[in-house]
Amino acid sequence: MNPPLLATEGLTVHYGGVRANTDIDLHAGAGEVVGLIGPNGAGKTTFVDAVTGFTPSHGTVSVAGRRVDRLAPHQRRRAGLARTWQAGELFTDLTVRQNVAVAGGRGPLRNLCNDLIGRAEPGDDVDAVLETFGLLPVADRRPGKLSLGRQKIVGVARALAGATRVILLDEPAAGLDTDESAEFGTHVRAVAETGRAVLLIDHDMTLVAAICDRVYVLDYGAVIASGTPGEVLADPAVRTAYLGSELVP
Known part of the structure; x- marks a missing residue:
């Protein structure tokens, strides 16, 4: 079996005495759109910064089985890891x-x-x-x-x-209306269908539910749930973390 295009193991980020990310294990395979959701301040952008080399971290980051966590951001880009801001x-x-x-x-x-x-x-x-x-x-x-x-x-x-080979999208649908978000989602799925892996961070739960194959949920820097969009959005721990304010019914 081929390794996932993106894999992190025990990814941890410290800011002084504060843990912004704690032991995050995540993977995304070829052809997948994987969601990373959570309330504001959960550590989602910090995770992307760590994966792409823009903030120091502990743990491992691999692209198609090759460790890249010791590489500089531009070297990770050459290894096939890209992001938006x-x-x-x-x-x-x-x-x-x-x-x-x-x-x-x-x-x-x-x-x-x-x-x-x-x-x-x-x-x-x-x-x-x-x-x-x-x-x-x-x-x-x-x-x-x-x-x-x-x-x-x-x-x-x-x-x-x-x-x-892997693209990390950090809140790309922010500011889009419903029609624009739906069109954007169609393009994201098209990216995955080329055999790339996509990690999507967004607060638009309708978009996440529509295009993601699997979803990870962060709260206070740690993964509290993972599974299909339907499974995680129905998880009581996830609903508690969001207080119901950003979840689709």
Whole structure:
């Protein structure tokens, strides 16, 4: 059996005397959308920061069976681990195609040259990524000219450029209306169907229930439940953690 594309074992993050994450074991396989939910302050973004190397942690992080927890963030990216950020991270002075091409650059020297002359050249797979997300018609427009929903999709497309095997989406549906969220979910499922693994963090429980194969629930930095969306959303411990305020009926 092939190892999961993403696996953490005993992942723990300390901030002084506070444990933001405690012994988190999580896995996501090829073709899966795995949800990570929990109330505000539960440690979800801290987990993503730890997995991608932006905050120190203990425990192991593996991509397709290869340990990456001793690698720097850019080295984890090259190993196939990508993420999006809660804040908008698109380059507003570049076109959609150029935004995606930046992430698919072939090396630091080429990227530096492109930066110096104000050009981001598309890689071989850029148009294929744009086509997957229905972005070819707007490829030469700047992100600021697009709806918020389309901008979110561009962010995911950019994260997928290059040899991405695992993508971690940190609250990508924030600010989207119901229709935009549903469209976004369709694209996330399409990403998984290419054989990649997706970890989705979001407070939109309708979205989580609709597209996730499995869900992990964090509370105070620890996993309190895992299973199918139906199982975890019906779990009394999960409902207590949320106080019923963010769960679908």
